[in-house]
Amino acid sequence: MVAAAAIEEGKPAAAWGAVLSMALCVAMLIASEFMPVSLLTPMAEGLRATEGQTGQAISISGLFAVTASLLITTVAGTLNRKWVMVAMTAVMLLSLVLVAAAPNFMVLMIGRALLGICIGGFWALATAVIMRLVAESDVPRALALMYGGQAIAAAFAAPIGSYLGGLFGWREVFWALTPIVAINLAWHVAALPSLPANRKQNFRAMFDLLKRPYFQRGLAACMLSWGSAFTMFTYLRPFLERVTGADVTTLSVLLLMLGCAGFIGTWAAGRFIKGNVAPFLKLPALVMGGATVGLLLLGSSVVAASLFMAIWGAMNTMFSVIWMTWISQNADDVPEAAGSLMVAAIQASILVGAMLGGFLLDGISIQATFIGSIVLALLAIALIGNGQRLLKPE
Template sequence: MVSTVEQTGSRPAAWGAVLSMALCVAMLIASEFMPVSLLTPMAAGLGATEGQTGQAISVSGLFAVLASLLITTAAGMLNRKGVLVAMTAFMLLSLVLVAAAPSFTVLMIGRAVLGICIGGFWALATAVIMRLVPAEDVPKALALMYGGQAIAAAFAAPIGSYLGGIFGWRAVFWALTPIVAVNLVWHLIALPSLPAQQRQDVRALFGLLKRPYFRRGLIACMLSWGSAFSMFTYLRPFLEQVTGVDVATLSALLLLLGCAGFIGTWAAGRFIKGNAAPFLKLPALVMGGATVGLLLLGHSVIATGLFMAIWGAMNTMFSVIWMTWMSQNADDAPEAAGSLMVAAIQASILLGAVLGGLLLDGISIRATFVGSVVLAIAALALIRDGRQMLKGS
């Protein structure tokens, strides 16, 4: 068992705090994406269409973009421990609002509150990890924190769908509230005091954007994420229309994709060390390649499962690779860099989903996957060997 604090050099490594943040990540991912598996009963329960309910669910992404850009400035000189605790409290409030929502409007308010939590937490997360462990342990700590993403990705949707069918969709959200409450208390106990190191303002954001290497990296990151989510958002219609799976096979394939994330989490902690440049092209290369494989062999369930497992493993490495790059190349302004990275990722997820939807409605599901591949190729063309994304280039 890892002790909460172990001395490494002159800086204590607060692994208990890292684990607390990993649980928070798992709850964030579950809270954000659980409604996808409960869309139909939620719409029926609130007297809304599935399209309206889907829009209410996605409103969290819009507020996450805004919060990620504003939170480090709005927090001023507040202790970052208190800010993280407040973000977790927002998640708890969001779950209560959604679970008890008497109307469509209250559902949207609950999702907006969750968006604030998502944007605020992720904007600060990497900067906080950099203060919890020694520099050489940052990739390992990031992999551990993103292990919560793998757990949620693997189990949130199937468990939510199963429990929702038995107890109703509201019970699923109520079931998450005690876990988040425990996580909030764990934050209070495990997180050390994290005084603000300097006052953040919009000048820090613009200062980073003036750096050519960081600007190139940010664009490459957006292209990579846009590629991934223009495909992932519309994976179900592809599996239904091209692979021809039934509901049971669909659930099994999605579970396989999620469980493969554990391999990616292990690999990230094991292999991502030192200079991050050689790893930057891997997400676009591997996930784009898996998408090509689905386009060519998607009619085969076995081949589809293989490519989905490859995609799922790289999905959990994705965040670790790019946040490691950020921690190494914007270490003088980690909170401002975190704000920009989270805003870029959330915006690219939203735009990728819009692009994929336009291609799906206008042409076909295969066109959506081709669009994903095109974005991946653009990312690879910009990244090349990654050296132009490094500080000092």
């Protein structure tokens, strides 16, 4: 019966190969976006630029991601979503080639800007595509599987990139990603079914969605939750160095542990997030905020720090699944518009959270940065309550 219903709605009954292809794309996007963090110094030296300049060139991807997430559904118009996703993956491949071969700083910036377009475009459409690949009851499990790619990249991209960069050079690390993305591109073509646009998208759909009170509250709560997370996470390294007293080896182990804990979160998301999503909405702010409190109070101990970082890392991968499931259940009539707004909101809140954390760090202390993160988490929890006010009316 489920298979028949799925076919009638134009949803392949078992498009798990396509979901896996999307998961690989997520892993490559996250790896491409954050790999330069571990290669910043050699990249700056190779391009005869300062580390500050190279860091700004890297951050430009975030700006283009926000812009692309807001524009993609309108620009794509009535194009088949399969070919839009294929195009986004092709843009990622072009970006990697430009970065790997960059003869100067300007070409690097162009490559990173193209990656930002791919990041914003992919994430804005990803949830809507997943909703069309599987039956409604399987959407949370499919989202968890897709975000498994995020856990893999978060756990291994930075340490492997740093190691290979030291052995072979930073350009070779980016060249090594290109055949994987090329395979992913071919996989998309083979596995994704035809996904005709349901209707012509425009900005009116976003504005109409923003007029819904429950969606306004949900978007604000999500932004507070993400802002809280990245106010802390962006400055986790200086905390571990100054408060925990971690050396380079200990730091690497702790960060790897945080990333690997994401696999637990991915498994838990696929197993437990079912039916009504309301009870889960406050979990990210509650658990990650609680872990931040634990680090603030007991972070001088390496053992305690590792425990709270593992808790934070596990919830970090559940975070996206929970809120994208909320979209799939509460903006199912305009999932692409909802995805665009959500991605833009997340990128903006990450940027603001990082700015707030940096201001508190430079102006007061690293402890003040963590306190700022906790305050944002408390505001998110208060706004969410039991989650019912964030659900669409029956």
